[in-house]
Amino acid sequence: MFLCMNKKNSDTQVVLEAGQLGFQMPMLEPFIFGAHHKDAYPAGNNRMGPAETRDGIEWGADFDPKAPWRMYHGSMVPGFPSHPHRGFETVTIVVQGFIDHSDSNGCTGRYGEGDVQWMTAGAGCQHAEMFPLIDPDGPNPLELFQLWLNLPAKDKMTKPDYRMFWNENVPVVTKDGGRTSVRVIAGRFDGVEALAPVPASWAADPDHHVGIFLIDMDEGGSATLPAVDESLGRAAYTYGTGTVSVAGEELSGGSYAFLRGDREITIEAIEDGCRMLVLEAEPIGEPVAAYGPFVMNTRKELEQAYEDYRRTGFGGWPWKSDDPVNSRSSGRFSVHSDGSKETPPA
Numbered sequence: 001m002f003l004c005m006n007k008k009n010s011d012t013q014v015v016l017e018a019g020q021l022g023f024q025m026p027m028l029e030p031f032i033f034g035a036h037h038k039d040a041y042p043a044g045n046n047r048m049g050p051a052e053t054r055d056g057i058e059w060g061a062d063f064d065p066k067a068p069w070r071m072y073h074g075s076m077v078p079g080f081p082s083h084p085h086r087g088f089e090t091v092t093i094v095v096q097g098f099i100d101h102s103d104s105n106g107c108t109g110r111y112g113e114g115d116v117q118w119m120t121a122g123a124g125c126q127h128a129e130m131f132p133l134i135d136p137d138g139p140n141p142l143e144l145f146q147l148w149l150n151l152p153a154k155d156k157m158t159k160p161d162y163r164m165f166w167n168e169n170v171p172v173v174t175k176d177g178g179r180t181s182v183r184v185i186a187g188r189f190d191g192v193e194a195l196a197p198v199p200a201s202w203a204a205d206p207d208h209h210v211g212i213f214l215i216d217m218d219e220g221g222s223a224t225l226p227a228v229d230e231s232l233g234r235a236a237y238t239y240g241t242g243t244v245s246v247a248g249e250e251l252s253g254g255s256y257a258f259l260r261g262d263r264e265i266t267i268e269a270i271e272d273g274c275r276m277l278v279l280e281a282e283p284i285g286e287p288v289a290a291y292g293p294f295v296m297n298t299r300k301e302l303e304q305a306y307e308d309y310r311r312t313g314f315g316g317w318p319w320k321s322d323d324p325v326n327s328r329s330s331g332r333f334s335v336h337s338d339g340s341k342e343t344p345p346a
Contacts, residue, residue: 232261
């Protein structure tokens with residue numbers, strides 16, 4: 001069931017708008033872009049690209065929504081070779097599979113299998129996000145969410161930075177005898193606090209009520225979102241084949257709903273379980289000028305971003321190729337711009 005609510009009646013309705021999801025997710029400010037990648041990659045070859053091909057594939061520009069897997073902009077390894085960003089943050093949540101990260105600050109690493117990367121592009125950086133097919137003998141499934149979270153004007157030119165939230169450290173709330181599991185990536189859920197993002201993030205101030213929750217429910221599981229205030233933007237995205245009740249309204253898998261922020265909302269899995277991503281935040285409330293990989297406040301600032309990138313490359317690109325990947329056996333790790341290395345907890 002897909003709902004389309006009349007916003008004239010939003011003073012009495014909890015679900016304000018709903019519809020079917022495509023590759024790109026409808027967003028509420030300050031979230032400005034969201035994508036769900038799910039690819040059934042085959043075994044990897046000796047360069048960690050796909051060991052088999054598809055008929056009619058356009059290597060380097062493959063976004064076929066009907067295909068079982070996509071190369072995106074990758075020419076050998078799937079993924080997104082070096083590209084610039086300025087003025088916002090990327091939050092990348094890897095449910096399954098791996099990402100190799102490289103950037104213009106000399107940072108590199110591999111993360112996945114539940115890890116989250118929170119990257120603040122700020123004044124500008126280039127990065128590559130490649131999806132190495134590590135297993136040479138079997139399938140390499142990948143599933144991830146990437147969200148773009150805007151920065152306020154005062155912080156758009158902050159120094160680029162990123163943090164790794166290793167899967168082992170991400171707080172999880174378990175309810176209903178294990179039928180409900182909530183990964184708390186940002187904000188607070190049932191009194192459990194998320195890990196801290198970089199200080200410049202809109203999410204760093206608890207008064208902004210930024211929440212990112214990944215909810216998994218078996219049939220009969222439930223979760224409750226508390227009432228916050230009328231200005232809070234709140235969106236729920238369902239994945240898989242199950243049916244879920246959101247404030248009494250049924251949503252099938254592969255749909256979204258914009259919800260009131262000033263009402264307590266009960267979510268219940270009523271058929272086949274449910275997977276849901278919930279995003280919420282107070283709006284920044286500033287003008288948004290966005291084009292391609294840059295998100296600023298004015299057209300003039302956008303033009304300056306393109307000029308700065310052409311002139312400086314946001315620090316250049318220190319890697320031998322625009323699509324670097326780490327060795328097949330490297331494991332999960334992160335090297336920062338100061339040369340320090342971190343790995344997941346043992």
